[in-house]
Amino acid sequence: MRLTVIGTGYLGATHAAAMAELGHEVLGVDVDPxxxxxxxxxxxxxxxxxxxxxxxxxxxxxxxxxxxxxxEAAAFANVHFVGVGTPQVKGSYAADVRYVDAAITELSRRVVGKHVVFGKSTVPVGTATRLQQLGSKIVAERGLEDTSIEVAWNPEFLREGFAVKDTLEPDRVVLGLQKPGAIVDGAGREVEASAEAILRECFAPILERNTPIIVTDTATAELVKVSANAFLATKISFINAVSEICESTGADVTTLADAIGMDARIGRRFLNAGLGFGGGCLPKDIRAFMARAGELGADQALTFLREVDAINMRRREKAVDLVKESFGGSLLGHTVTVLGAAFKPDSDDVRDSPALSIAGSLSLAGAAVVVHDPQAMETAKRVFPTLDYAPTIEDALRNTEMVVVATEWKQFREIDPVWAKDLVKRAAVLDGRNCLPSQEWSDAGWDVTCLGRG
Structure with missing residues (x-):
């Protein structure tokens, strides 16, 4: 098949390359030369x-x-995937959908014949219906008979660090279709929907492996992604809330998580207490979900997400407070090393990163902060250019007075504590991700602090 992918950021570039891998001819479209x-x-x-x-x-x-x-895009193919960004509106919780609107507008002004658009961006519920109306209106104004645009929704479920695998080997495919009668051509005639057949053909190699496909209405498809992210965020914040109790009582949140995770109704995944979640999806999506619920008059249904968000942000403050306590309450004149800048390992994404947030807060509190990350140094420098960035772990550790492990990169988990102790000025470590073999570090002479572990 021939198809376009509009928006070539993290989602779009991955989707475009994966569709080419499935055997299609793909044209990626972006406004950034x-x-x-x-x-x-x-x-x-x-x-x-x-x-x-x-x-x-x-x-x-x-x-x-x-x-x-x-x-070129409109002439190249009749099948289009839209994967543009939907960032948080500045000064608001709402999602900014102008880039999605622009993609549909630009296509609708140019298409000739029957075109199908699959939205992949994470959007507020109701967006697909509104975009269908927008596209149909523009096509009708052009007055071209036998020309139409059909907007369906095929949400993405990518994990950074596993995006290629998640695209080519998804655990499910979700497709939201318009209601009958929603699609009209330039002459105002109703057009039969064709999105399902096209998506099945496009994803044939994936569906042949018995990958489940859920075909539903657009509103349900839109809600699947934000609901999944809200649930994951809730699970993470739940264990971090329990972690606060563990810190007050001397209990061990990691052992606790292992125990409750053995319950098949709960499961162990996403029950890792620490600094909480970040990145370009979970924080933004749960806030946009709350904002959209408010617009729909159902804000009370999602008020618990405010506490989910608050617990998440509180973990960062807790980490900063623990570092201050380690120095008797003041960071002035002290050097702290933060290992990690990306919000998670195997990524260079620093959007809403707990690691970089903590590094910035420590710097503002008076510490000389040294940061090292295997991949996110350049992106971090653009956000916090005033921090000191070390090119290697050794450089980051040399003569520091405290180490904060803020992103659980393999390179950090495997640091030899005996080797590291010879580099530092003061052997103190805060394991913000509960990822270090704490007993080994203690045995090597380190003062080890772990979130939620007494």
Whole structure:
């Protein structure tokens, strides 16, 4: 098949390369010429394991190209995936959907014939219906008979660090379709929906492996993604709330999580107490979910998410307070090393990163902060240019007075505590992710503090 992917950020670039891997001819579309130039030369402008190889493979094979030209996109294919960003509106919890609106608007102004658009961006419920009305209105104003645009929703469920695998081997496919009669052509005639058949053809290699597919209405499809993220965020904040009790009583939250995680109704995943969640999805999505519920008059249904968000932010404050306590209450004149800047390992994404947030707070409190991250140094520097960034773990540890492990990179988990003790000025570590073998560090002479472990 021929198809376009509009928006070539983290989601779009991964989806475009994966669709080429499935055998399709793909044209990636973006308004950023620098991004298009980089991708066209086989370079991924962010870190995602496995994606550079997949991108280079299909740029070289000719199956994958990139452009800034919407005219070219509309002429290239009748099937389009939209994966543009929906960031949080500044000064509000709501999602900013203007980029999604712009994609539908630009396509609708140019399409000739019957076109299908699959939205993949995470959007407030009701967006697909509104976009269908927008697209149909623009097509009708053009007055072209036998020209229509159908907007369906196919939400993504990618995990940073596993995006290629999650695209090619998803645990489920969700498709939301418009209600009958919603799609009309330029002459005002009702058009029969074709999105389901097209998606099944597009994803045939995936569906042939018996991957479950759920076909529903657009509102349900939109809610699946934000509901999944809200549930995961709730699970993380739950164990972090319990962690606060453990800190007050001397209990061990890790052992507790192991025990309750053995209950098949609960499960162990996402029950890791620590600094909480971050990134470009969970924080933004739960806030947008709350904002949309308020717009719909159902705000009371999601008030618990305010506490989920509050617990998450409180963990960062707790970590900063523990570092201050370690120095008797004042950070002035002290050096602290923060290992980690990305919000999670195997990523260079620092959006809403607990690690970088803590580093910034420690700096504002008077500490000289040294940061090291295997992949996120450059993105971190753009957010906090005033911090000191060390090129290696050794450089980061040398002569520091306290180490904060804020992102659970493998490189940090495997640090030899005996080797590290010879580098530091003061052997104190705060394990913000409960990822270190704490007994080994204690035996090596370190003062070890772990969140939620007494």
């Amino acid at each position: 620098a991004k298009v130039e980089a991708l066209s030369s086989g370079r991924v402008p962010f870190f995602e394991p496995g994606l550079p190889e997949l991108l280079s493979k299909h740029v070289e094979s000719g199956r994958l190209r990139f452009t800034t030209d919407y005219d």
